[in-house]
Amino acid sequence: MTQDELKALVGRAALQHVAPGTIVGVGTGSTVNHFIDALATLGARVAGAVSSSNASTERLRAHGIRVLEAAEVERLPVYVDGADEIDPRGCMIKGGGAALTREKIVADLAERFVCIADASKRVEVLGRFPLPVEVIAMAAPQVRRRFAALGGEATQRPGVLTDNGHPILDVRGLAITDPPALEAEINQWPGVVTVGIFARHRASICLLGTPGGVQTLTYP
DSSP, rough: OHHHHHHHHHHHHHGGSTTTTEEEEEOOSSHHHHHHHGGGGGGGGGOOOEEEEEEEHHHHHHTOOOOOOOOGGOOOOOOEEOEEEEOOSEEEEEOSSSOHHHHHHHHHHOOOOEEEGGGGOOSBBSSHHHHHEEOOOOGGGHHHHHHTTOOEEEEEEEEEOOTTTTTEEEEEHHHHHHSHHHHHHHHTTTEEESSSSSTTTTOOEEEETTTEEEEEEEOO
């Protein structure tokens, strides 16, 4: 199976975690696009969605799915999103699609995070994929120096601003052996909007697309 076929497989599999008549949190990215397309097949059984990006909002609305603002809901039963990497504890690196801040906001509303990914995203230690960090522009040089002190090389993603209007730094050279601690530290740095470590908002379940089918991983 191709990588795109694996993404479609887990996108459809995620439907089993969407209860009829509920509002679902929807992430961003190529794998989530397959989930949105699958979600549209449920028709009126989907009460609506809270979206993490303008791109996902457009796709949802194109399918006729009602999109609510995050401020309109207090809780969501489930948030479905992809990952750039996921480790054995369900901690993730996210932000390859530059939507990490809004993804974390919607994930915070959800009782469960269902990660959908192909098998290439499963790693033992986070950090092979460059770590995205959304920053206030004036703080970017200062944040780059802080990462250099940790042994990481941070470069600004060219030509990219988030839906919030901020640049993204991509950090290479880190081996993230303690995701919760590093997430907490980076989030304290002045000028950091959000770091793309999802440890506090780690996955409850990962639906992993493999050549043998969908593998379900659960994290206590």
